[in-house]
Amino acid sequence: MIRNLMYRIPLLLITVSAAVTLSGCWNIKDINHRSLPVIMGLQHKNGVFQVWLLLPEASEGRSNVRVVSDAGKTIEGTIDRIGKNMETRVDLLHLKVIVFGQALAEKGLGDTVSGFMRARDIPAKTLAAICDGELEPLFDRLKSSTSNNGIEAYNYFEKNAGWTPQVAQTRIWQIYRSLHSYTRDVAIPIIKPGRTTTLESTGSAVIKNGRMVARITPDETLLYNLFNGQGAQGRIEVMDHAAVQILTDRMTHQSALKEGKAVLNSRLHLKVTVLETISSPTSDRIRQELNELLTTRFQRMFRELQREEADILGVGQFFRARMSREDLRDWRSDHYPHLLINFRVDSIIENVGLLNTMGP
């Protein structure tokens, strides 16, 4: 027993002292000594990166934000310089939204996003957005209109908060994935300071290989979200005669290669409810118009996407099993522009709202 103890006590002491001395726990900073930026703005001008950070001020009872910015050759270097000048450590681990300047997006986000993924100091789930116009006024607006520690911009994109399906929702890892995928591109929401609201979305940017090549409208973004199964519930669709709300949406696809040409039969199954009518149209008419509207809107958007060779809908995914890897490499340039898509909308009007007075 004594012998046993003689071995055990030193062993225990060594373990405990090693646990304390090797852990590096003296570098740990408590949460109140870290600045947790919520939004980062990035712009690239004249070979210089400009970085804005929206920092919630941690103080009891009040919710305040401040915007710090700096410029430099590299993003990480600039953030580091901001941190050096701050009284707290800048910790990007709670960064929610990165707003890229349009110029930077048009030049290409590839290096930037790869850098974020490599450094891992920014969570991969951070949402991306593109600013329509200058970043300065956007941050001014965010700073002046904040009432909630500056997380409004995050709530704007958050599915369980203010997000609506007319706004694309793309995360940093998705952009990174699109950089390395042959068959998938992404759309990033375009925002600007709103007239009466904090933010306003003016559509989405089509990002091909990390570069912004086109933009689509909010209505087209809804189709993009429908196509990607981003449940468009609660969305109000306005037509000439009625407004409907999409209850559920489901997509089915059938891909084929006919004589070397890619053919995709896509069907959008919608269940909608009627919210508002003008001059009492029949249900059939509403359904017909809804189908026509969505089909033409989709065709128009798809033609443009084909022209830009940007596969933001990810239709190439349906041909992955049908093509060799070599063929897929040229998917965007060879096959995608000639893809024949048969898009059909099947909508069911589930009910006519709480009034049951409309004809069949």
Next chain:
Amino acid sequence: MDLLAFLKTRQEQDADLFLHRMFVADQSVVLAGFKSLIDLPQTMMLLQQQARNTVASERPLFALESGIGTCIRDADERRVMEAISEGDLILLPESVPLCIRIVPVNRTLTRAIEAPTTESVLRGPISAFNEDLDTNLGILKKLVVSPRLRTRSFWMGSDVRRHAVLVYMEGRIDPALLTAITQKIESNQETDVPDLMALTRLLGFPKWTLVTRYNTTELPQNAASALSKGKAVLLLDRFPFAIVLPSLLLDMFFADNDMNFPLFYAVSFRFLRMVGVLTNVLLPGLYVALVSVNPEVLRIEIALSIAGSRSEVPYPALVETLLLLLILELTLEASIRLPKTIGPTITMVGGIILGQAVVEAKLVSNILIIILAATTIANFAVIGFHNATTVRLGKYLILFLSAVYGLMGLFVGTVVLCAYIAKVSTFGIPYVYRWRARDRNG
């Protein structure tokens, strides 16, 4: 009559000892015993009555079969003193060299059967054990009306002797367990048992342990159900708790009283207790890990609100937590010591004044107050105070590991605790074993 001489010298050192000379059926006898334990007038009356009966039936007064008492053979000083200190009356006839031990009328030195003071019952029998061994055994026998019930009596200790009774149910208890317990008790019978620590040593359990190997319960129904499940119950004289052997992990969560409720409620009560233990063990560590090492796990809203509430706190999260935990443990300890009349004072001082002022003084963040209040409340969701004590220690290990390694430390600490608990066993029965009641007679 050297025995009488011995008692006389003894009387000079022990004022409590009486030597009373009287006549029983015309025979001169000396009665010896302790005044404080024996109701002498009553006993004398009883003795006279018995003597009259014996004489009437024309039997020799001091013969064995006359039934006055038991005769101590080869009576020496030690045996006589033992009998006296156990509270019996010694009768020494002057004519015959005999020493008769008589069961006297005792003084009442025990409180009546009362409601439990350390455990509470919502539904179920409310009477609790008290200090008197025979009373306890009686209550138990009332509850377990079964021909299988067996009791074995032991006297433990050499200097200070203590009566103990081992109760079990034949056919229900594992014979190996029974043999192990009785062997331990019999082989260490000379050990004094002033407290449960000594009992632990007597039963051969390790001294340095975080887990008590036996449950103590004040409720006869708990002891009864333990018996019917095949556990052993040890009753000590002057100890108002039954000691249930062995204690298992699930005893922390499964109260017998649960079964007085519909099953759905019973299950949810048990689930709640498990949540309570987890809360108590993990929450302080989780707070420190999230606040100082891994704030990325928190949602941004709560991260900001914690950062806000901590903004003027000068200490790191670990020191802050330890500071408040110390105060809480002190409050707990103090409220056990305090007389019931001043109890509410400590509640007010601890709860209102300290809780409010410590936040006002910016010594700790108010989120921590919430967390530690939840921790302390959760601590006592488990069954039995000894189990609550066991749980109390675990959180410190996790707290320190979390402060150093963050969430990783939290998990490692949990694993270490689980490994420790898995190692513990009582008489070869693992602590984490799920006890099943079974009939061993087939």
